[in-house]
Amino acid sequence: MADKDDASRTGAPGAAPSLPTLEEMQQWTWVMGRAQQLMMEFLAQQMREVKPPEPQALAQAMPWMNMFPDPAKLAEQQVTLWTDGLSLWQRALGFDGGKSELAEKADRDKRFNAPQWQDNPIFDMIRQSYLLVSERLLGSVDAIEGLDPKQREKARFLTKSFVDAMAPSNFALTNPLVLERAMETKGESLLRGLEHMLRDLSKGQLTHTDPTAFEVGRNIAMTPGKVVKRTPLYELVQFSPTTESVFETPLVIFPPWINRYYILDLNPKKSFIRWAVEQGLTVFVVSWKSADETLAETVLDDYVLRGQIDAIDTIRDLLGVESVHAIGYCVAGTTLACTLALLAARGEAQKVASATFFTAQIDFSEAGDLKLFIADETLDMIEQMSAEKGYLDGRYMAATFNMLRGRDLIWNYVTSNYLLGEDYPPFDLLHWNGDTTNLPAKWHHSYLRDFYRDNKLVTGGIVVDGEPIDLGKVETPTYVQAGREDHIAPAHSVWKITHHFKGPLRFVLAGSGHIAGVVNPPEAQKYQYWTNDAKVSTLEEFVAGATETKGSWWPDWIAWIGARSDKRVAAKGARTPGKGKLKAIEDAPGSYVRGR
Incomplete structure (x- = not known):
């Protein structure tokens, strides 16, 4: 029988444990x-x-x-x-x-x-x-x-x-x-945590949010529009106008092929796409196909020629306009730089009235922690993983990005999901983060080797359609946005764009990181951004002389767009999805965004 001291230390049922x-x-x-x-x-x-x-x-x-x-x-x-x-x-x-x-x-x-x-x-x-x-x-x-x-x-x-x-x-x-x-909970929390862990092991991916809380087209990716073109590589989604008149020059958005496009259309309050439509832009987005065996031989030429340039020419022809505004987000910004250089070499630079880069890199000499994943043995492993089917399972890339912020995106959820057995919270951003996209193996391996490891886009050696890519030929007006706390495309790496393009360029440093620094609607009144019109050569000099503005940088961007081409036309005819040469195939957000 335990004595009184033993009882006080072990504690009666419901009693708070005593100090040692x-x-x-x-x-x-x-x-x-x-x-x-x-x-x-x-x-x-x-x-x-x-x-x-x-x-x-x-x-x-x-x-x-x-x-x-x-x-x-x-x-x-x-x-x-x-x-x-x-x-x-x-x-x-x-x-x-x-x-x-x-x-x-x-x-x-x-x-x-x-x-x-x-x-x-x-x-x-x-x-x-x-x-x-x-x-x-x-x-x-x-x-x-x-x-x-x-x-x-x-x-x-x-x-x-x-x-x-x-x-x-x-x-x-x-x-x-x-x-x-x-x-x-008398051990029930541990049982729930075990169930969560076994479920994640079975699907090969860490769960961050309630998997039943969101559905594409129901409560995310909701901006009205139509799929007006479908190719083996992408769907072109055109969004319905909400203003009586629109800017004559339309906007095409190229999202990363490693993610779903709806990061820019999470919900009506966060949606950059909906906001851009409300500002009077005719907005198109390229929705890339999640890779399968049919895309095994896809390479850089496909993303530039049969992806970005094809979409640009399709929109120009549909609306009868000379040029488009283009946005390249993250890795799609890298290929947009190639597109601009190729168009310049062909004497067709006028097809793009302006180019905007969201947290994109073209000079990879200081590309951050992702460069740690491009050793020869890592590239060999990726090649082996994807050799049989010709594409890389998107869960691998998801795990890689999670490792960059292991404390927040891995161990925090190991504790809450597995050890504490907590229910998953509904969080649209984390739903998107876990909605993985498969990658063409040949192209992904080439991207890591030629761009990240060997930095050939800057040092030379990148060729598209037989044309050597020379970034020094790009004179397209450019807007560059970087995230101050970006761990995927570090601000000092994004800044290097200013060293290579020759045309007028506006650089904006936004508060927060790779996602929140971009997806920051004005009404949220979050974060801030910095601008500096002085001619400076380094990011440090830019910051030292920069002016800080509270809130979103989106209004700064639309003002810059308006200054490039402010002519407006009636929002009718081909400006309405499906009413022009290209008939509606299906409602937005389309099929490719749902593909596995």
Whole structure:
């Protein structure tokens, strides 16, 4: 029979768990301190056994030691870790009053800011210990000598990925919220989490939102319009006018072929497409087909000639206009740059009155963390994965993009979906994020190799329809939007467009990232954007002299469009989908956007 003290620690049913006793705290402190001591003793022993420290012998005995040619730096790292760790134990035992800087940092970390992490000294110790070791691990990357910048960047990314994965919030026994929920639900939360995990394993993809909450054409991708053309590569969707008159020059939007176009038409309040229609533009969008075996041989020429230029010529002929405004979003902006250069080389640059680039890159010399996924072994793996069917399963790309923000897009959902067993929230943006598109294998491999890895669009070697692509020939008026916090197309990489095009160019730096920086309707009154009309050569100079404007950059863009071509015509005839030469095939958003 348990005595009174035992009962008070285990707690009666429904009673709040009591704090550990001083003896229990001392035991945990001793265990954690002893573990650290053993690790340091092992390291010291290894260093003693390799004497004299001849480089060749040292490399053979401990290859990882080659990263620290200066033993003093390694010793300094270990001493700092030991000192900070000792301070942490002292505070836990009450020998050092006040809240430490590390504890304050833990309070700000959304993974550990729930009261349960602070109220229980053991879990408070766990979270602070984790952050302490994490900081030292990340700091050790900067202490490694002999690494070139690309190697250091890769080491930092891999270390951060490891650190994020090992967070105590990601494991049931070291997360007080998970333990508390399991006790409250008598284990049912763990069962729900297991069901979520098994379901995701069966479909091979992490779920972020309620899969039944959204349906294309019902409550997302709702802007009225018609599919007026269908090819083996794309559908051309024309949207219905809502104003009596429209700009004479229409707009065609080229979304990324790696995603569904409705990121620009999520719902009526967020829809860039609906907003552009309301501003008096005749709007078309290219809806790319999700790749299957029929697109196995698709390459760059197809996306430029039979995709973008074909759509441009189709619209010009349908409406009887000389030119169109064109938008290229992300990777479609890369191919739009090729399209502009090809048209310029052919003497047909007038077909595009203006070009807008949403978070797009043409110079990949500093393309960010995605460059970490283009090593030869990665390209070989992608080729093997897609060799049989000729296309790459879109779930692979979804997982890659999730890895770029692993803490937010992977581990956060592992905790909520699997460990806590929470219901999925309805979130249209995350629904779109998980609505994957298959990619033509040949083209995707070429894109990663020739653009991302070898940067041939800038250095030379990209040829379309037999014509070498020269970006210096592009004089089309250009509007370039970049996201200040973009992790897919970093702002300093997008900025490089300004170094290559020769025509008039307006650069706008928007608040937020790759999606929210673009999908930011004016009525939301969110974020801000920066402009600078001075002639500057670097993004740093641009920012230093920039003017900040609160809210969306969309009004700035439509004003820029209006300045290029402000003539308006009646919104009738071919301006209404299906009323011109091209008859309606089906209602928007069409079939390709639903294809798997």
